[in-house]
Amino acid sequence: MIDRREFVRALLVDRGGLIVVTGLGSSTYDVAAAGDHPLNVYQWGGMGGTLMVGLGLALARPDHRVVVITGDGDALMGIGSLATIGVKQPQNLAVVVLDNGHYGETGMQASHTHAGIDLVAIATACRFRDAIEVDTLAAARPVRDLIHKSQGPVLVKALVKRDPLPRVLPTRDGHEIRVRFKAALGA
Amino acid sequence: MDDHTNQDPGGWPDAIFAQFKRAKVRQVAYVPDAGHTRLIARCVDDPDITDVVLTTEEEGVALAVGAALGGERAALLMQSSGVGNCINMFSILHGFGVPCLTLVTMRGEYGEFNSWQVPMGSTTEAALKLAGFLTFRVDVPDEVGDVVGACCDMAYEGNQRIAVLLGQRLIGRKQWVKR
Numbered sequence: 001m002i003d004r005r006e007f008v009r010a011l012l013v014d015r016g017g018l019i020v021v022t023g024l025g026s027s028t029y030d031v032a033a034a035g036d037h038p039l040n041v042y043q044w045g046g047m048g049g050t051l052m053v054g055l056g057l058a059l060a061r062p063d064h065r066v067v068v069i070t071g072d073g074d075a076l077m078g079i080g081s082l083a084t085i086g087v088k089q090p091q092n093l094a095v096v097v098l099d100n101g102h103y104g105e106t107g108m109q110a111s112h113t114h115a116g117i118d119l120v121a122i123a124t125a126c127r128f129r130d131a132i133e134v135d136t137l138a139a140a141r142p143v144r145d146l147i148h149k150s151q152g153p154v155l156v157k158a159l160v161k162r163d164p165l166p167r168v169l170p171t172r173d174g175h176e177i178r179v180r181f182k183a184a185l186g187a
Numbered sequence: 188m189d190d191h192t193n194q195d196p197g198g199w200p201d202a203i204f205a206q207f208k209r210a211k212v213r214q215v216a217y218v219p220d221a222g223h224t225r226l227i228a229r230c231v232d233d234p235d236i237t238d239v240v241l242t243t244e245e246e247g248v249a250l251a252v253g254a255a256l257g258g259e260r261a262a263l264l265m266q267s268s269g270v271g272n273c274i275n276m277f278s279i280l281h282g283f284g285v286p287c288l289t290l291v292t293m294r295g296e297y298g299e300f301n302s303w304q305v306p307m308g309s310t311t312e313a314a315l316k317l318a319g320f321l322t323f324r325v326d327v328p329d330e331v332g333d334v335v336g337a338c339c340d341m342a343y344e345g346n347q348r349i350a351v352l353l354g355q356r357l358i359g360r361k362q363w364v365k366r
């Protein structure tokens with residue numbers, strides 16, 4: 001089982017122009033803990049929509065790599081998005097699911113993945129070019145390379161510990177996030 | 188989704204498409220819908236428009252947010268039943284302060300034969316207003332182009348959340364028996 005903070009920090013080393021979209025809750029804190037950045041799109045609502053925000057960005061900006069970093073609960077709520085992404089086959093989109101098998105924000109109730117529902121198998125069935133499971137921190141380096149180089153949609157399921165971690169809170173002002181993001185992107 | 192009538196839709200789908208081109212809409216998301224058949228086909232055929240077929244309408248709301256952040260204009264085509272699928276996802280449009288234009292083909296109103304369509308169709312406009320959308324209704328073919336053009340400007344230039352309701356009287360009643 002992986003320490004999620006260390007894993008995300010390692011994914012975002014030398015990120016260059018990488019766009020990072022986060023799901024509400026712990027994955028937002030993990031990305032913020034790795035260092036605030038104007039190309040981070042933090043979400044504080046719209047559970048189930050994170051993968052599609054990533055797809056909209058990936059289609060709009062083929063000149064950038066886009067990674068969605070989110071939890072199993074958000075990915076499950078938007079599970080049809082995997083099929084929609086599979087239809088479009090974006091070359092520049094990666095999805096990293098930090099899978100702890102539980103709903104961290106609401107009291108650690110078990111999620112479907114805890115019962116064995118496998119997001120890697122679902123992504124494979126949805127025609128993702130690569131869909132892999134990792135369970136070691138050492139895997140962060142090759143996963144980072146996959147995010148930057150894969151020629152097709154990729155999903156990485158990272159099995160992470162469910163230990164509670166201190167919250168690292170970036171701004172909740174979505175207008176501020178939008179303005180600084182678009183300025184950094186030149187959009 | 189459900190079928191609308193097979194009668195000739197007239198020229199209004201092309202009038203919408205012309206406004207999409209004028210406004211430089213680049214992403215068009217939809218759940219297949221008979222009322223939008225011709226418009227969807229025109230968008231699919233256009234090399235400057237990326238069409239995105241969805242499993243559920245709320246995906247399109249989130250897609251529009253990503254498009255807007257990336258500097259592209261997106262439009263969302265749906266049937267009135269799809270509005271109900273979107274309600275919570277509409278909140279992120281407000282969170283990020285980004286525009287949204289949706290064109291909604293109506294069911295559950297004028298001449299509806301299927302009572303199961305009425306609960307959602309009869310509350311669609313109120314639901315959109317509660318979710319912070321400005322709504323504009325069209326029932327006359329000749330007015331579609333003007334209204335959609337005005338709504339494109341309000342959405343993309345004025346940064347608003349706009350829904351155009353294409354009435355069942357415009358689209359034509361669904362036929363109960365195939366002829």
